[in-house]
Amino acid sequence: MAKSSPQTSGTGVWAQLSGLLGRGPGGYAFLSIYALVTSLLLLFNPRTNLFTDIVFILFLLMILAIYRTKVHIGFKIALGVITLGLVLPAFGTLNPYYIDVATQAGIFATLALGLNVVVGFAGLLDLGYVAFYAVGAYLWSIFSTPQVGLMIAGATPIPSGWFYGFILVGLTVGGVFGVLLGLPVLRLRGDYLAIVTLGFGEVIRVLAVNLDKPVNITNGAQGIKDIERPPLFFGDAFRAIAGAFGMQLDDNQLYQLFFYFMVLVVVLITILIVSRLKNSRIGRAWTAIREDETAAIAQGIPLVRMKLMAFAVGASFAGAMGVIFASKQLFINPPTFDLLRSIGILTMVILGGLGNIPGVILGAVLVTLLDLQILPRIAEILRSAQKAGWPIPAAFDPTQYQRLLFGLLMILMMIFRPEGILPEDRRRQELHEDDE
Amino acid sequence: MAAEAKAPTRRVSSQRTPAELLRVIFLPLGQLLAFILGSAVVLGLIVVVLAFLLSRSDPKILQTALAILPQVIIDGIVRGFLFATIALGYTMVYGVLEFINFAHGEIFMVGGFVGAGVSYLLNQWGILANLPAILFVIIVVLIGMTVSGLLAMGTERIAYRPLRNAPRLVPLISAIGMSLVLQDTVRLVATNTPLGFNARFETPNFGKPFQLATIPLGERGIPVLIGPKAVVFIVAAMLMLLALNYLVNATRLGKAIRAVAQDRTTASLMGVNVNQIISLTFLIGGALGGAAGVLFGMNIGTVNPYMGFIPGLKAFTAAVLGGIGNITGAMVGGIVLGFLEAFVASYLSLFTGGAFSGASYADIAAFSILILILIFRPEGLLGESTTQKV
Structure with a gap:
């Protein structure tokens, strides 16, 4: 390599x-x-x-x-x-397990790219990023299931073909939420912003748990199940192609492939948009704000508008991905969107390299693999070692210790390589300016 | 330190008459009591007015609202002191480093766990039940304070000091990492020892709750109760606040802390060992947080590794509410926030006919206050406004 x-x-x-x-x-x-x-x-x-x-x-x-x-x-x-x-x-x-891991990695890559716009480009630490993801996911879950009838009396679920349109709705609603959160808090200094976004993430989660009364909107802690998947209008054609190679595909496999390709396309579109943004006038304004706010104002950069834009762009990616995620997962509940998820996405961005697009994707893939493959594998090894008589505590299950993993990654990266594995040139200069 | 540097300092501190000293130490406490009274009166009035307006549709509401009011106020005081003691740690660290010690909620949690562990050991040895309650409180609080204080000092040494001159976000991210690491390390230890994830906090018998008054309602009155553990909490918190006031305002160490908070470079030029002072600040803040953790755990009866997060966040809100960096402000902010939360938790479901569960919306209320304060009065209730330096 x-x-x-x-x-x-x-x-x-x-x-x-x-x-x-x-x-x-x-x-x-x-x-x-x-x-x-x-x-x-x-x-x-x-x-x-x-x-x-x-x-x-x-x-x-x-x-x-x-x-x-x-x-x-x-x-x-x-x-x-x-x-x-x-x-x-x-x-x-x-082997359906691995393509699911790849799809998850793609979903997280998109989320990490979105968060990277906020944290990496504009330098605003957002600890409640998963809230926008939750908004997108709940949007599709509510409107595609009979849950909508509980919210608005007499309403029926919309046909599943609307899924594609709803990705755009999720994009827009995510962006609107980003602006709504951003408007009051973006005047704050960086570390206050972190706490407020953290609080906002908690608020969205608490609302998701509690908004089953007076009107049942989110179905509370039980979550929403049987979320619709989009119709596969090219399913037969695809089955025929696969059949020509001697493969029989059932519906679940088709959907797995469908979501894999869908996520792949979304990742590519996201990379395209984000890299175009980064080198645009807006992207350069973000960099200026990140490096020195006061100097950026002096240069005539509209500070709040630019920060709002970063927030909205980041949030809209999460909103759109939420729609896809809900449809892929078939079931969502509030714990899916807890703080740990936000922290996980932040770890991806930090590990890979704040601000650097390939770095962030690498970080997303690495953390997802670590989380879904390496930790369970270590758990397996530990279990067999335990059977062989090694003194390993019975209650220790590495898959349950993601916090420890994320926390250690964050501290170690900050102390030894704050610019990430694949650093962005400008960021490296910024962090090591006093070394030379 | 040089002897001639010591001499003038002594002279300056000796210029302060005992009366002045007492004023410096007890004035914040007076302010605190004023805010307790003020919050109780203002929020109580709001509740009464709302209940009066609502009583036209449901005449029972006014009666119920008035009947639970004293209990809600007591609840508010207990919550308020909890937030105040945790908020002190945030505000002191912010004062000297301009840095949000994200892991402070976890320092609080560790204090609770140490308390639970000590009480578990005492119980195993069979001496818990015979221990006088006051002696027990003193033992666990002191051990909890020591462990939490040293832990806070250790986290500073490992995770924050190497990053002191890095851009702002770098130590903040490191602190978030530290908070996660502490949560899971404690969980690892707790689940592999007899304590378990939800560790029970064994205590000797504290006796029955004190009955302060009885409110006549219907045939039998509703008693206004305050538990002995809550009394211990309030008294201990007040003592700690007094001690901290004395330490910061009337000792040499306190003067050094204030100097570092004002200007780190100049303080180091004046012969203050800045690193040592920062370490000691973490020690003091951590010890206060640990004591709060022990008292909180004792009050609730169980502790778990994730219990520090939400109180930590709220205590930060309290610190901002009172004006971050300001010690009296942190206490006042804690009290005000505690009252608001207690009122929302108790009255929201009553006033909305059970449609909104107050306990869960209390969290939302706290964060809304944080956002409102940051927008409209970022310097806090008692803080002085500062302009950004270029």
């Missing part, structure tokens, strides 16, 4: 290796072999075990390798389409 960024690549073997494999013919050969080996390993050994886990992680990290290697852009795109568009879905039909 070409993990060489100019400042970390030291001398010696590693530098030579990355020089050889990072560009030119070496790069083409490296990527092709890498992709071929991991793909074949996945497709011919699809059982869930530690080995497949490792290969799967290497497979996902290949996207990073493709991004970092200096080869022709057409080759990169072709390789990306083959691996993410063909190999992974094919593997997913063999």
Whole structure:
């Protein structure tokens, strides 16, 4: 894997290796072999075990390798389409667990990109980000199930075909909520803002728990179940294509593939929008605000309007993703949207590199894999070690200790590498200006 | 420190007459009592007016509202002192470092757990039941204060000091991480010891609740009760506030703390060991938080690893409400917030006919206050307005 960024690549073997494999013919050969080996390993050994886990992680990290290697852009795109568009879905039909992990990683990548607009670009620490996600999720859940009849007497659920339209509704409503929260609090200094957004996240969660009376809007702590999935208008065609390869797909598998591709498309659109924004006039204004508010005002940047825009943009991604998430998950309840989720997304952004788009995606993928694959695997290992007589406390289950993991990641990153794994150039300069 | 530096300081402090000293120490307490009375009167009046307006449709409301009023006020005082003692930790740290110690709620929680652990051990040894209640309180509070204070000092040393000159968000994120780590470390320890996730806080017998008055309603009156543990809480909290006032306003250490809060660089030029003072500030704030945790756990009867989060958030609200960085302000803010919460929790469901459950909307009320205060009076009730420095 070409993990060489100019400042970390030291001398010696590693530098030579990355020089050889990072560009030119070496790069083409490296990527092709890498992709071929991991793909074949996945497709011919699809059982869930530690080995497949490792290969799967290497497979996902290949996207990073493709991004970092200096080869022709057409080759990169072709390789990306083959691996993410063909190999992974094919593997997913063999083992539904892994494609679900990939879909989750995609969902979190979008959320992390959205949060990155707020925290990374504009430098506003938002600890209640998941509230906007909850708003989107509840929006679709309420209107697609008989729950709407409990809220408005006589109303019937809207047809599931409206799902696509509702993604846009979720986008808009998320943005509106972002502005509503932002208007009163954006005049505050950074650390106050963190606490207020944290409180806002709690308020939304408490409302979700308690708004089952006087009018039943959210169905309280029981949550909403049987959320509609969109109709698969191309389902038969897709089944026919899969059938040509000798694969029989049932409805659940089709939906899994559908949501995988849907999330993939949304991630790509998000990357496009966010990277365009970052290099626009607005993005540069955000950077200015992040680095020095007073100087930014002096430059004539409309401070509150720009901050509001960052809030609204970040929130609208979360709102849209909430709609997709609710539909994929079929069931939501208030604990889905607790503070830990917000913190998890923040950890992704911090781990990967505040402000840097590839870094944030890497962070999202790493934290999701850590959460959904590595922790359960460690738990399994601990259990077998315990059976073999090792002194490991019975009540210790690593999958239940995400807080510890996120907390440690945050502290260690802040102390040793505050700019993240893949730092943004400007941010690195900002954080290390007194080192030189 | 040089001897000649000491001499003038002594002279200055000796210029303060005993009367002045008493004034400095007890004036904040007076302010506090004034705010307790004020909050009780204002909120009580609002409730009475609302109840009167609503009583046209339902004549019983006025009677019920008046009958529970004294109990609500007592509840408000207890909550208020809880927030006040936690808020002190936030406000002191903010004063010296301009930094929100996010992990302070967890320091509070650790205090509660240490108390539960000590009482569990005492119970195992069989001496808990025979221990006089006051002695028991003193033992657990002192142990809880020591552990929490040292823990707060340790977190500062590990997670905040290396980041002191970093951009603002960096130590804040580290503090959030620290808070999560503490929550889960305590959970790890608690679930693997006999304490369990919801640890019981065993206490010796404190005796029956005191009956302050009886409100005549119907055939038999409604008693106004205050539990002995709540009395212990209030008394202990007042003593701690007095001690803190003395420490900050009348001792050499307090002077150093005030100097560091005012201007860190200049204080270090004057021979104040800034790192040591910051450590001590964390120690004092942490000890207060730990004592609050022990008293709270004792009052409620159980502790759990996540119990620090919401009180921590509310105590921060209290600190902002009173004017962050201002010690008297934190106490006043805590009292006002405690009263507001107690009133919302008790009267919301009564006035809305049970449509909204007061207990859960009390949280929302607290955060709404935070937002309102930050918008309209960011310097707080007692704070002085400051302008942003370039």
